[in-house]
Amino acid sequence: MLFPTVEFAVFFLAVLAIAWSLSGHVRTHKVFLLAASYVFYGFWSWRYVPLLFVVSLFAGLIAQAIQLSENDWIRKRLLVFGVVVCLVVLAYYKYTSFLLLSAMGIWGLVGRTPVWNIPAPFLPLGISFFVFHAISLMGDVYRGKLKSRLRLLDALLYVAFFPQLIAGPILRASKFIPQLLKPVDASRIRVNRAFLLILAGLFKKVIISNTLATRLVEPVFATPADFHRGDVLLAIYGYAAEIYCDFSGYTDIATGCAMLLGYHFPRNFNAPYKATDPQEFWQRWHISLSSWLRDYLYIPLGGSRHGTLRTYTNLMLTMLLGGLWHGASWTFVMWGGLQGGYLIVHRLWSQWSAVGRLRNSTWWPWVARVLMFHAVCLGWVFFRSPTFSLAGTVLHQLSSSGVVTLASWPVIVTLVLGIFGQYLSPKLRRGVEATMSRLPMVANGAALALGIFVIEMLGPTGVAPFIYFQF
Amino acid sequence: VKAYQRFSTVWQMGVAVCAFVLLSLVLESGGLMDWAQRLELGPERTAALPAAATLHRALAPWGFERQRQRGLLALARVGWSDDPVLLAEVHPKPVVAVQPEIAKPIATPQPVEPNPAPLKISRPALQPGIDPPLLSVLPEIAPVQAGKTRTIALVGDSMMAVGLSSTLLREAPKYKDLTLVKAFKSGTGLARPEVFDWQTEYPAMLGSAKPYVVIVAIGANDGQGFVVGKTVYPFGTDGWKDIYKQRVEAFLAMLEANGATVVWLGLPPMKSDVYDERIAEVNRIDYAAVNANPQAIWFSTAGIVGDAKGQFQDFGQVRGQTVRLRQADGIHLSDDGAVPIAVKLLAWLGKQVPKEQTPDANP
Numbered sequence: 084m085l086f087p088t089v090e091f092a093v094f095f096l097a098v099l100a101i102a103w104s105l106s107g108h109v110r111t112h113k114v115f116l117l118a119a120s121y122v123f124y125g126f127w128s129w130r131y132v133p134l135l136f137v138v139s140l141f142a143g144l145i146a147q148a149i150q151l152s153e154n155d156w157i158r159k160r161l162l163v164f165g166v167v168v169c170l171v172v173l174a175y176y177k178y179t180s181f182l183l184l185s186a187m188g189i190w191g192l193v194g195r196t197p198v199w200n201i202p203a204p205f206l207p208l209g210i211s212f213f214v215f216h217a218i219s220l221m222g223d224v225y226r227g228k229l230k231s232r233l234r235l236l237d238a239l240l241y242v243a244f245f246p247q248l249i250a251g252p253i254l255r256a257s258k259f260i261p262q263l264l265k266p267v268d269a270s271r272i273r274v275n276r277a278f279l280l281i282l283a284g285l286f287k288k289v290i291i292s293n294t295l296a297t298r299l300v301e302p303v304f305a306t307p308a309d310f311h312r313g314d315v316l317l318a319i320y321g322y323a324a325e326i327y328c329d330f331s332g333y334t335d336i337a338t339g340c341a342m343l344l345g346y347h348f349p350r351n352f353n354a355p356y357k358a359t360d361p362q363e364f365w366q367r368w369h370i371s372l373s374s375w376l377r378d379y380l381y382i383p384l385g386g387s388r389h390g391t392l393r394t395y396t397n398l399m400l401t402m403l404l405g406g407l408w409h410g411a412s413w414t415f416v417m418w419g420g421l422q423g424g425y426l427i428v429h430r431l432w433s434q435w436s437a438v439g440r441l442r443n444s445t446w447w448p449w450v451a452r453v454l455m456f457h458a459v460c461l462g463w464v465f466f467r468s469p470t471f472s473l474a475g476t477v478l479h480q481l482s483s484s485g486v487v488t489l490a491s492w493p494v495i496v497t498l499v500l501g502i503f504g505q506y507l508s509p510k511l512r513r514g515v516e517a518t519m520s521r522l523p524m525v526a527n528g529a530a531l532a533l534g535i536f537v538i539e540m541l542g543p544t545g546v547a548p549f550i551y552f553q554f
Numbered sequence: 555v556k557a558y559q560r561f562s563t564v565w566q567m568g569v570a571v572c573a574f575v576l577l578s579l580v581l582e583s584g585g586l587m588d589w590a591q592r593l594e595l596g597p598e599r600t601a602a603l604p605a606a607a608t609l610h611r612a613l614a615p616w617g618f619e620r621q622r623q624r625g626l627l628a629l630a631r632v633g634w635s636d637d638p639v640l641l642a643e644v645h646p647k648p649v650v651a652v653q654p655e656i657a658k659p660i661a662t663p664q665p666v667e668p669n670p671a672p673l674k675i676s677r678p679a680l681q682p683g684i685d686p687p688l689l690s691v692l693p694e695i696a697p698v699q700a701g702k703t704r705t706i707a708l709v710g711d712s713m714m715a716v717g718l719s720s721t722l723l724r725e726a727p728k729y730k731d732l733t734l735v736k737a738f739k740s741g742t743g744l745a746r747p748e749v750f751d752w753q754t755e756y757p758a759m760l761g762s763a764k765p766y767v768v769i770v771a772i773g774a775n776d777g778q779g780f781v782v783g784k785t786v787y788p789f790g791t792d793g794w795k796d797i798y799k800q801r802v803e804a805f806l807a808m809l810e811a812n813g814a815t816v817v818w819l820g821l822p823p824m825k826s827d828v829y830d831e832r833i834a835e836v837n838r839i840d841y842a843a844v845n846a847n848p849q850a851i852w853f854s855t856a857g858i859v860g861d862a863k864g865q866f867q868d869f870g871q872v873r874g875q876t877v878r879l880r881q882a883d884g885i886h887l888s889d890d891g892a893v894p895i896a897v898k899l900l901a902w903l904g905k906q907v908p909k910e911q912t913p914d915a916n917p
Contacts, residue, residue, distance in 0.1 A: 089589045096575065103564050180868060180878055187869070187876040196876045200867045205825070206882045271561040274570050298636060305720035308727065343567065469889055493634050520560035528573025536581040540625055544637055 084126040086336045087289050094123065095340060098245075102344055106267050113240050113263060116344075123245035124208070131207040135243055138172060141165070142217035143238030146224040146256075150233055158225060165221045173214045179203045181411035209249030211408055215375060216242045220256040222379055228257035237263045246337040246344075250330070252351040252371035259346070267345030275519035275527055277342040279512070282534040284335030287328035287501075289542035294497045295325040297543050299489050304467055307477045311485030315477060317498070318489070319460050322467050324501025327355065330369070354505035356459070359451035360433075361425035364459060376405050395430070399423035409466070414474065418465045425458055583610045584619040592749045595779040595786060638758035685834070686820045686841040688857030688864040692902040695815045695851075698731075698766060705733045706903065707765035709756070709809065710772040712740035713821060717887035718771055721896040729904050735763045743775035744801045752805055768809045769899060771819040773840060774885060777832030790835055798836075802843040806850055816850040817899065822859045823866040825884025830866065858894050859887065 084091050098119045105112040125132045145165035152158050174182075180203035187197055220238055223229050237260050247254055303310050303318030310318070331352040338348040351371050358364035365373040381401040387394040399420070406419020432438060441447045468474035519527055562570070579586070583606070590606035593599035610619075630640035698704055706726075708719045715738045726732050737759040742750040776798065779788040787794040809816045820837050824830040844850045856864035859879045870879045872893050879891030887895070 089586065096571065099571065103567075106564070180882070184869065184876065184878060191876065196871065196874065198869050198871055198876050200861065200869055202825075203868045203878075203882075205884060269564045272564065272567050273560070274562040274567045275560060278570070306723040308724065473889075491633060493636075524562070524566045524570040525573040528570035528575075529577050531570075531574045532577035532581060535578065539582070539585060540622070540629065541634065 084123055086333065087285055090126070094119075094126075099343055103267075103269065106269055106345070109266050110236070112267070113236050116245075117236065117240045117243060120240070120243040120245040120248060124243070124248060127208050127249075131205075134172075134207055134210075135213055135248075136239070138169065138213060138217050139239045139242035140235070141168065142220045142242065143233065143235045146221045146233050146238060147235065149221065149224050150229075162221055162225045166218055169214050169217050169221075173210060176204050176207055176210050178407075178411045185413075212247070212249060212251050212253060213242050215253050215372075216247075216256075218379060219253065219375065223256040228255075229260060231261065231264055233260070244341075244346075246341045246346075247348065250333045250337070251369075252334055252337070252348055253375050254348065254371070258349065262346050269345075272345060273342055274524070275516050277339040278527055278531045279516055279519065280335045280339030280342065282531060282538075284332040284337075284339065285535060285538050287332030287335065289538050291497045291501045291504075292325045292329040292332060293543045294493055295321040295328075295501065298491065299494050299498070300325055300467070302489065304473070304477065307473065307480050310480060310488070311483045312481055313485075313487030314489045315480045317487070317494070319464060319477070320502065321494070321498055322463050323356070323456070323460050324498055326463065326466070327352070327505075328501050356456050356502060356505050357452060358455050359448050360455060361422065361429045361458070364455060365422075365426075372405070372408075376401050380404060395427045398426045398430075402426065412469070414465045414468055414471060417471070417474075418462050421458075421462045421465065579609060580613060580616075580618060581622075583613045584622055586610070592746070595781065595788070638761075639755060642758040683838055684841065686837055686852060686854050686856070688854055688860070690820075690852055690854045692817070692851060692853060692898075694905070695767070703731055703733050704766040704903070705735055705763050707735045707737050707760065707763065707768045707809075707814070709768055709770045710738045710819075711742045711774050712886060713771040713774045713819075714738040714769075715740045716881065717889050717892040718819075718895065721887075721889050721892035722769070722899065725893070725896045725900055729900060732900075732903060733763075735760065735765065738771075741775065743772060744805055745776040745778055745780050745798060747801065753808055756808060764812045765814045767903065768814045768816045769819065770809065770816060771821070772805075773821050773833065773836040776836050777829065789832065795835075795839055799839050799843055802840055803847070806843060806847050810847075810849045814849075816844075816847075817853050818844045818850055819895070820852060820854045820856060822855045822880075822887065823864060825866050825868075825880070829885070853899070855895055858898070859891050 084094060098116075102112060102116060102119075105115055121132050121136070124135055142165060145161055149158050149161045149165075152161065179201075183199060183201060183203065187199060190197055220233075220241060224233060240263060241254065241256055241259050244254075244259075299321040300318050303314055304322075307315060334348075334351040338351075341348050349371060351369060353367040353370065355364055355368035358367050381397055384397040384400060385393055386397060400423075402423030403416055403419045406415045406417070406422070409415045409418070464477050465471075465474050468477060519530065522530075586606045587610040590599065590602040593602060613619075626635065626637075626640055627644055629635045630637065631644045635641065708714055708722060719736060719738060723734055723736075726734050737756060739750065739755070739759075742752070742755075744752065747753070777789055779786060779794065780797070781787070782797060785793070787797060806816055806818075818840060820841065821833050824833050841852055844852045859867070859870065861867045866880075866884065868878055868880060869876055870891070871877070872879075872890050875890075877890035878888050880886065881888055
């Protein structure tokens with residue numbers, strides 16, 4: 084069930100009405116939300132609802148066992164066991180074909196390339212997200228960040244809660260489960276903020292992302308050799324805007340829906356293309372994933388506590404695995420490697436004394452911003468291309484001259500909005516929110532309806548799935 | 555609490571949501587009707603369609619739908635829309651009086667010319683319900699004039715859009731006389747013309763192009779029932795098969811309108827057994843329709859991307875490398891998986907030139 088569809092609108096309105104009518108009965112309310120989440124997931128395929136249930140039940144039981152045990156040795160073994168099982172599940176569903184292909188490729192280096200036709204499993208929707216939630220649950224309990232006693236129902240709902248189930252944001256158990264312990268507050272719903280988030284998300288996804296995808300990015304990345312420098316550069320910038328608007332749009336809608344249900348999600352994007360260095364970029368882009376990788380991978384690997392070389396190794400390893408998390412392909416590993424490389428180069432560069440003087444200048448942040456944006460764009464070429472050969476052709480075509488054919492005005496408008504929209508002041512959003520809050524509630528609802536009507540008129544026909552669904 | 559952070563009660567939220575729902579129903583009654591019609595047969599459609607139709611009828615006198623259509627046409631007029639039908643409506647092709655043809659020297663560029671009369675391919679009559687072969691041989695078709703650019707239309711649903719079209723487009727520049735035209739749309743098919751009508755959309759997608767060959771990959775969304783009039787035809791019933799075959803035949807006739815030869819790609823085996831059975835049924839009907847049509851050629855893909863028995867396989871060898879032949883959904887072709895199909899098709903197209911011409915490339 085995609086967010087920008089009638090099916091989701093009907094589903095969500097029904098869930099909203101029933102959930103609030105049950106809000107006084109905490110347990111029934113949670114059971115209902117859990118059932119609604121399974122219906123939401125089952126709308127894609129009922130076949131994998133048991134998998135979602137088993138993974139979350141397993142994580143919940145392990146987390147409870149960790150919480151009950153007072154023996155550190157046992158607690159650690161339970162955590163390791165739980166994490167390994169979750170990763171095996173993820174590896175089986177997501178990486179079987181990748182591992183088989185890689186093994187066949189390596190075999191081919193020493194002999195005749197074999198074809199082992201072991202059937203690869205279907206990829207369950209959102210498996211990377213719900214497995215990471217399961218790991219976060221066990222990890223937070225192990226670290227004692229969850230102060231209250233974990234109930235199984237809360238664990239199941241935390242992993243499966245439908246607004247975040249298939250494309251995040253990755254919630255922390257320690258932040259979300261406490262919200263489940265008390266009744267949702269029926270007098271503190273931020274309707275105007277939620278409506279704005281839903282509208283902003285739909286605008287980003289349906290208008291900006293879909294327009295750029297269909298009219299610019301897909302044609303160029305399908306046959307890059309047919310296009311020259313101008314179009315290819317536009318398509319790379321276009322993909323940067325497309326993926327940002329696609330993913331942050333999903334997050335906005337998810338956050339708005341959760342807010343209407345009375346729950347708070349953390350911020351997942353904070354104008355990432357305003358970043359002036361790689362570290363800042365990862366503090367602004369997919370914040371819930373980057374902080375997850377930091378807390379559950381980089382720091383356990385040793386972080387920056389064991390010398391320079393080990394720090395760089397940990398950074399690279401974290402980003403390589405982060406790349407692999409996005410997709411089972413070497414092009415994603417390359418993307419992760421580039422990000423790791425950027426972080427290392429930035430650390431080395433930051434040690435020079437001249438850099439401090441540069442940073443104090445007024446012009447340097449803008450130069451750094453432009454450099455950082457283009458470094459990110461280089462990464463997106465590998466992220467978007469299914470093969471290295473195609474990525475190579477895209478980059479090669481940057482040196483070819485010829486006419487620009489795809490710069491229609493809708494493409495330019497959506498591209499400018501997608502990139503430079505991030506520079507809009509937060510005051511503007513707050514101003515709109517404040518204006519909405521002064522209007523009668525009927526006007527708020529009417530504004531949302533009108534906004535969606537305009538978005539539907541302006542959007543291309545058909546709704547493309549969210550890019551992050553595949554992860 | 556800051557000014558913009560106003561909290562509301564459930565009652566206030568209920569008022570806002572009700573206002574949203576009521577206004578949305580009024581503004582989007584046309585869109586809701588389209589949505590309800592597009593739903594697959596089942597309880598959801600049974601419940602939604604009468605409700606949407608009643609709403610649509612009740613609001614029709616208010617003229618919202620007309621305004622919406624005007625708005626869409628205005629957007630097409632200023633170049634915002636990319637919908638081919640809307641664009642064709644606001645930028646109609648000029649009507650050109652038919653002039654008697656005057657023979658021109660061959661050296662003169664002849665960008666748009668009627669295609670040569672296609673060779674009729676005679677075949678023995680086929681019993682309905684026969685499985686297509688695993689592999690098929692592409693016959694020779696009418697040769698083209700020397701120096702003429704040949705237009706090849708790529709037509710279909712996501713089976714053409716994902717993997718295959720981009721691979722064909724990437725491989726085609728080796729043949730300098732081929733121009734490929736994109737005329738495909740994901741999420742479409744032949745079973746539900748009320749959802750997407752190829753008879754209307756295809757001419758708009760094609761514009762002024764006159765294809766010499768049309769390569770078709772379609773049918774992945776056709777494993778579903780449909781309604782004609784007030785009769786429901788569940789998938790696979792005799793009535794369904796008859797009507798679907800008529801739709802395939804009408805589609806073929808439209809594709810061949812300008813003398814184009816149609817190459818119909820049989821859909822490859824699918825990973826899900828249930829879905830594979832449905833697609834096999836679609837293939838059988840398509841195969842019978844194509845075989846009965848003298849201007850159409852069947853091209854099996856099962857023997858190329860399937861195993862020795864034509865069953866689904868994930869991996870195979872392409873250009874000496876072991877690759878994944880299909881997308882993770884087990885339905886669409888991967889770019890690598892599309893390569894052997896594209897190479898065979900383009901090599902065949904490369905042969906359809908007069909002897910005195912030298913092909914620019916041999917695959």
